[in-house]
Amino acid sequence: MVEMKATNITWHPSKVTAEDRAAVTHNRRCIVWLTGLSGCGKSTIAVALEHALISLGHPAYVLDGDNLRHGLNSDLGFSPADRVENIRRAGELARLLADAGLIVIASFISPYAADRQRVRQLMGPDEFIEVFVDAPVEVCERRDPKGLYKKARAAVAAGQPLGFTGVDAPYEVPGHPEIHLRTHEQSAPQSVEKIFNYLRQHGRLLDQE
């Protein structure tokens, strides 16, 4: 290593290790993958979890349809093939963000078990935390925060089905999620706390001096 005079930065022409990063970000890299129907509460939980982590000094980042569909995935539509590609890219992106030392909070309906499994396989054994954000479809449809169920029902009635998950497309329930939330029985703060405690208990958050 060569000490540089003016700045006291050092010359180190080798790759940064995961441990080097962890010392700066106080995280061990992981993806918290929130899956569930539209209206199940994913976004609310994602945003509040991000806020909680950051306020305690742990860099975190929410990845969702909003920041993907407008940018990286702006070339994709809603055909079955494009949906698979949407989740493939979301997974690769989540992996990169996690590799950079962030706790990634990925919030996607991601209805197919195979797609979620593919993302899991990109990561190490404890680095993919699947969170099933569960609520009965009737509850989600009653909430319908974006009016999407209404639109999907109208499309079905008009003979032009949209392939909307929970209405005319399937949702494959996670078989062994690391965390199972029931948002019709517990409050959003309780859900966030449950995930936070899981991260702490499983060594994903490092203490800061």
Place this chain on the structure above:
Amino acid sequence: MVEMKATNITWHPSKVTAEDRAAVTHNRRCIVWLTGLSGCGKSTIAVALEHALISLGHPAYVLDGDNLRHGLNSDLGFSPADRVENIRRAGELARLLADAGLIVIASFISPYAADRQRVRQLMGPDEFIEVFVDAPVEVCERRDPKGLYKKARAAVAAGQPLGFTGVDAPYEVPGHPEIHLRTHEQSAPQSVEKIFNYLRQHGRLLDQE
């Protein structure tokens, strides 16, 4: 805000601001975009800059062909259209990583000014730092760390040109880069120091208490 008993995390259902993130990452978000011919020294500088930043407590991340071509962009080849898409996605990805609070060090030949300009426009006025990593093509070809020039010359001789930048494809020199490095006249540590000082002087690095 609701104080949660067991963990003292707080309930905050709103988006995290850039200032919230900066307080945790000690950075103001930006992309350091290294552009130049194969063999000009981009990778060496990128890796050493990342190391220097992280060792001083600033989360940073290198984005380059190696970690993109194998993952996110594994569906892309080397046709002109795929090259444009490669840089489009690299730019969108860099923007997301920067948005998450990292100093992004993007290392791509990125020979076309229009492609680089498109990435610049994704960012705020001081958030895109174009670094022209300059060395005469003869010098780069003499270094040829990956044997790519040799391969490209052989392909041209065999009548099957690869469209390799600097051999049989153009490189559009940056008109007004924020930083101009001449790697045949200055050492790699000097180049890294120059970028580091720029970041410090332009307020991209925040002091830590």
